[in-house]
Amino acid sequence: MIDSDVFVQALQDLGVNFFTGVPDSILGGIIAELMIRRVYVPAVREDEAVGIAAGAYMGGRVPAVLMQNSGLGTCLNTLMSLNLIYRQPCLLIVSWRGQGGNDAPEHLVMGEVMPQLLETVRIPHRTLTEKTFAEDLRWVVETLMKRQIPVVLILTKGVVKGLHP
Amino acid sequence: MRPEEGTLISRAQAIATVLELLTDQPVVICNGFPSREVHKMADRPTHFYMIGSMGNAAAIALGVALAKPNKQVVTFDGDGNVLMGMGTFATVGALRPKNFIHVVFDNEVYGTTGNQPTISNVVQLDKVAKSAGYVNVERVLDRDDLVYEFKDMLKKDGPSLLLIKVNEFVEDAGRVVHDPSVITRRFMKAIEG
Numbered sequence: 222m223i224d225s226d227v228f229v230q231a232l233q234d235l236g237v238n239f240f241t242g243v244p245d246s247i248l249g250g251i252i253a254e255l256m257i258r259r260v261y262v263p264a265v266r267e268d269e270a271v272g273i274a275a276g277a278y279m280g281g282r283v284p285a286v287l288m289q290n291s292g293l294g295t296c297l298n299t300l301m302s303l304n305l306i307y308r309q310p311c312l313l314i315v316s317w318r319g320q321g322g323n324d325a326p327e328h329l330v331m332g333e334v335m336p337q338l339l340e341t342v343r344i345p346h347r348t349l350t351e352k353t354f355a356e357d358l359r360w361v362v363e364t365l366m367k368r369q370i371p372v373v374l375i376l377t378k379g380v381v382k383g384l385h386p
Numbered sequence: 387m388r389p390e391e392g393t394l395i396s397r398a399q400a401i402a403t404v405l406e407l408l409t410d411q412p413v414v415i416c417n418g419f420p421s422r423e424v425h426k427m428a429d430r431p432t433h434f435y436m437i438g439s440m441g442n443a444a445a446i447a448l449g450v451a452l453a454k455p456n457k458q459v460v461t462f463d464g465d466g467n468v469l470m471g472m473g474t475f476a477t478v479g480a481l482r483p484k485n486f487i488h489v490v491f492d493n494e495v496y497g498t499t500g501n502q503p504t505i506s507n508v509v510q511l512d513k514v515a516k517s518a519g520y521v522n523v524e525r526v527l528d529r530d531d532l533v534y535e536f537k538d539m540l541k542k543d544g545p546s547l548l549l550i551k552v553n554e555f556v557e558d559a560g561r562v563v564h565d566p567s568v569i570t571r572r573f574m575k576a577i578e579g
Contacts, residue, residue, distance in 0.1 A: 239453065262452060262481070264445075265473035272442035273477075276414070276449020279434070279574050284449075302438025303446075308567040369567075 223351055223381045225250035229258065231355065232285065235362045237312060239277040241270045242287030247316035247376055249384035252287060267292030268299040271371075274311045275303055283366075285312040290319070290331050293338070293373075300371055301342060310365040313373045317348070320377055339373055346373035349380050394528055397491045398423050398557035400550045401462065403529055404489060407536055408460065412450050412577045415462040416443035418498030420491060422559040424462065431576035435562045435569055441470030444478065444488055451483045454577060458485045458540065465492040465506035472514065479519025484543040488515070489536070493552045501554055512549040522546035 319332015
């Protein structure tokens, strides 16, 4: 399991320097670490978070937005009619609720279709593993900067240490 | 009666008045006719014209304001847009960025799609902003009050919200001609430093 402070430090070392989002239990440890470092801007909806990140990008920052995959549904229009056409990069750190059908009912549909959904809207994505951690982070940041669009880093349960290990 | 009785000016007249009082401040302009009208009246590189992502103008401006704390950042918004992203009132009210000025042109209709009524004739958006924690909030109906209050807001620490009641008249303005990616690069360059 990757420690939250190691995860955050690695992102900061890669130049990511603006963090916003809406919480999820899988992301709890990361958000706690971001709050300790006083670099987290809490948003009330995922489309708002993506908007805030877009503004921060235009103000010279490299932004990341944290969300549960349910929030992907909420912010889809912003990603398509803002980021993708205005060429605004953003790292989306998305927790994979409903993966493999083992979760509460509200997560099952999105949990099943998320990878295809991202393919359909042409947003590159990669699922983080402990073994490929450094390479995964390098790839997502490099890809979003090179292509100037959002890129999703998918987090499954237990890869990065949560609040309650 | 729509819009509010006593409202004399059009959004285009209100926009022209505000633009005269601005210099090099970054301005994020919501989608629909507001972006088209601003683009027609004064196409400044400091303007970020939105053509989609309705409801997100204030969120984008908030991001700019947080990344550029030494610049006063202005949002041009509409009542339909504010209602769609009303949670951002709360985020702004909680974070209290001093350099954030939110100008809402309230015509009580979705003008871009054919003047279907919004609910801002019943829900007073300025009062919502005040409750959410905006520091300076004013509601104006005519040009003189608009000039006085906006000049005053430029001098004060925010977050501030100026709600301008405007009529439904729409300026004959074409679509924004720039490619969206050009709008991004041009805006970024203009607000650098």
